[in-house]
Amino acid sequence: MxxxxxxxxxxxxxxxxxxxxxxxxxxxxxxxxxxxxxxxxxxxxxxxxxxxxxxxxxxxxxxxxxxDSEPHNVVVFFDGGFDLETKRSGLGCVIYYEQDGKQYRIRKNALVEELNTNGEAEYASLYFAIGELELLGVHHLPVTFTGDSQGVMNQLKDEWPCYEEELLRWIERIEKKLEQLGITPDYKLVPRKKNREADHLATQAINGIEIASNSELT
Structure with a gap:
């Protein structure tokens, strides 16, 4: 809020x-x-x-x-990557939040092999991040979702139309999950260099490097 x-x-x-x-x-x-x-x-x-x-x-x-005792002031960075040769996708997310007067950061990625395009990987990475919010116990709060794909962000904000059925299905999944958790999304577009952490996590996932950490920031 x-x-x-x-x-x-x-x-x-x-x-x-x-x-x-x-x-x-x-x-x-x-x-x-x-x-x-x-x-x-x-x-x-x-x-x-x-x-x-x-x-x-x-x-x-x-x-x-x-x-104060629950996660709040949540900001999520997400990014997806797709390797055309191997058909492997990497999903990456970084979640910043506050709890009990302290600041924390979650870094998480995942390797997925059933996607077909980079666009799907972008949406899948956001859905992956929302799943992490659910595990964290975030609910009935505004959350800032930050990404570097202009198309994805504008489609999520209903500023650009989406004509691809598979991507529309991802949007529906995302909106349904957010509604279930009572999360009000604020979508923020940033340059790729400001989304480096999530991008790097996605690349690491494609290369078979699994990352899962939750650390306090000082």
Whole structure:
């Protein structure tokens, strides 16, 4: 969940104005709100999430405390690779998340031999990543899915049509799984160099190198 703050500021002269913040995670919003309150010049402070739901300070604090022990602030990088000669596909995903005040990273890949195109491998890698989210216990949260395929990302966002039946079936599987988990996806297109980790994992899978790690980030 992302939060924006609306603050009504009252100067010593009695002049009032309203300020709006950029989007941020709830934890950061609470820290800033606490600091702003110390000025003694905040007449009113309201929080809005990305669904336009209004939160008061105590409500948002209670929410943050309830989710802190579960994986949250989840960002997924995914990529698929396909070797035309061997018909082998590599699926790679990197998952960043927070839990109990700490940051973690999962790196996982898989070798698949029943796919026929690179496009299928891209969608299969996303579905693979969603499966990892399910194992992690991520549910009823917004999740950012990051990839470097313009076609895949635009089709997932319904900005480009998809005419290939096999790819349409993958899209249906993905949407059904996300709905089951209550995950609201935010698809973000990035240049290939910013998706290097997932791309490397996919290549390693094609070459028979299996990777599975979950580590705390310092």
């Amino acid at each position: 992302k939060i924006k703050m609306e603050m009504i500021y009252k100067a010593p002269t009695g002049t009032e104005t309203c300020f709006y913040s950029d989007e941020m995670n709830p934890e950061k919003a609470l820290l800033l709100a606490k600091d702003l309150e110390k000025t003694g010049r905040v007449k009113e402070l309201i929080f809005y999430d990305n669904y336009d739901t209004t939160w008061m300070y105590k409500e948002l604090k209670k929410y943050v405390e309830s989710v």
